[in-house]
Amino acid sequence: MKLIRFGDVGKEKPGVQLENGTKIDVSHFGEDYNETFFETKGIERLKNWLKDNESKCPSISAEARLGSPISRPSKLVCIGLNYAQHAVEAGMKIPSEPVLFFKSTTAIIGPNDDVIIPKGSKKTDWEVELAVVIGKKASYISKEEVIDHIAGYVLHNDISERSFQIEREGQWCKGKGCDTFAPLGPFLATTDEIKNPNNLKLWLKLNGKTMQDSSTSDFIFNIQESISYISQFMTLLPGDVISTGTPFGVGLGLKPPLYLKPGDVMELGIEGLGVSKQSVKAYQTK
Known part of the structure; x- marks a missing residue:
């Protein structure tokens, strides 16, 4: 899986880049890609969530700014x-x-x-x-x-x-x-x-x-x-x-x-x- 974050500086939302290159907004998953996400097996939980929700996720415009794919880490x-x-x-x-x-x-x-x-x-x-x-x-x-x-x-x-x-x-x-x-x-x-x-x-x-x-x-x-x-x-x-x-x-x-x-x-x-x-x-x- 490829995790992305997109949007204006300081207002990035979580997304996923699919195998075909399409980028989708997974904001409704309800979590950013931060310490809590990773320590609570967020990648596995997101994969499972996408099985039922991928088709409902809006596409991200090709012109959308990409931010760092990780919310600010501790170090x-x-x-x-x-x-x-x-x-x-x-x-x-x-x-x-x-x-x-x-x-x-x-x-x-x-x-x-x-x-x-x-x-x-x-x-x-x-x-x-x-x-x-x-x-x-x-x-x-x-x-x-x-x-x-x-x-x-x-x-x-x-x-x-x-x-x-x-x-x-x-x-x-x-x-x-x-x-x-x-x-x-x-x-x-x-x-x-x-x-x-x-x-x-x-x-x-x-x-x-x-x-x-x-x-x-x-x-x-x-x-x-x-x-x-x-x-x-x-x-x-x-x-x-x-x-x-x-x-x-x-x-x-x-x-x-x-x-x-x-x-x-x-x-x-x-x-x-x-x-x-x-x-x-x-x-x-x-």
């Missing part, structure tokens, strides 16, 4: 340097254990919303990533238990401001959590839709030119290793998002480096998880 945890070639291009050593950082949940936007270059930014960059959505509370879980704790998977563009991230004092979160820096979607694909998350093609184009083209088979730490590891340090709650790192081909690694500017367009996708597209805009004083 968005990211893994850095999880592809060997990306570590090399970033000039950093290959890690011996996962590098963790957080993105602010206020960075989350819809898959086709504009990305805003922050005030004072000179080095805003792109990063296509596979993100995992937690379906069941996870604390100190083994690698063998991980798949049972996953609700599904989603496309993520881990937008990053490199001067904030690397050249300023402190942790990476300065360059990772700016507003609009976490486009998610177009949909959340439940686990039955993705047979092997550790072997998915992912790519990103900038203004029509391919910049990233790789596979999650190049993970240093795969999904099971990563989520088990994170659960040793914090409790993961239903609806939490875990972003699993980006492959080589980011602007930081080019010679000379290339960064986003107003007017640029990013298009990205992951096998089985659809495509998103973001236009880049300059920060405007409100």
Whole structure:
């Protein structure tokens, strides 16, 4: 099943994208895709509800805005340097254990919303990533238990401001959590839709030119290793998002480096998880 959320910013409603691509409004199911939904077996309950109610659900206009397919989670945890070639291009050593950082949940936007270059930014960059959505509370879980704790998977563009991230004092979160820096979607694909998350093609184009083209088979730490590891340090709650790192081909690694500017367009996708597209805009004083 493919879960979507649609409508104006802050007023999104739940929907489902059917196998034929049709999008339907499931507002009458009565729940948003949030922590409570996932922890109460919402995916299974929604599937059962649709057996009797799908034909009654109105279609969603093709022009409707898509929001993040998950209502704001308790946290968005990211893994850095999880592809060997990306570590090399970033000039950093290959890690011996996962590098963790957080993105602010206020960075989350819809898959086709504009990305805003922050005030004072000179080095805003792109990063296509596979993100995992937690379906069941996870604390100190083994690698063998991980798949049972996953609700599904989603496309993520881990937008990053490199001067904030690397050249300023402190942790990476300065360059990772700016507003609009976490486009998610177009949909959340439940686990039955993705047979092997550790072997998915992912790519990103900038203004029509391919910049990233790789596979999650190049993970240093795969999904099971990563989520088990994170659960040793914090409790993961239903609806939490875990972003699993980006492959080589980011602007930081080019010679000379290339960064986003107003007017640029990013298009990205992951096998089985659809495509998103973001236009880049300059920060405007409100």
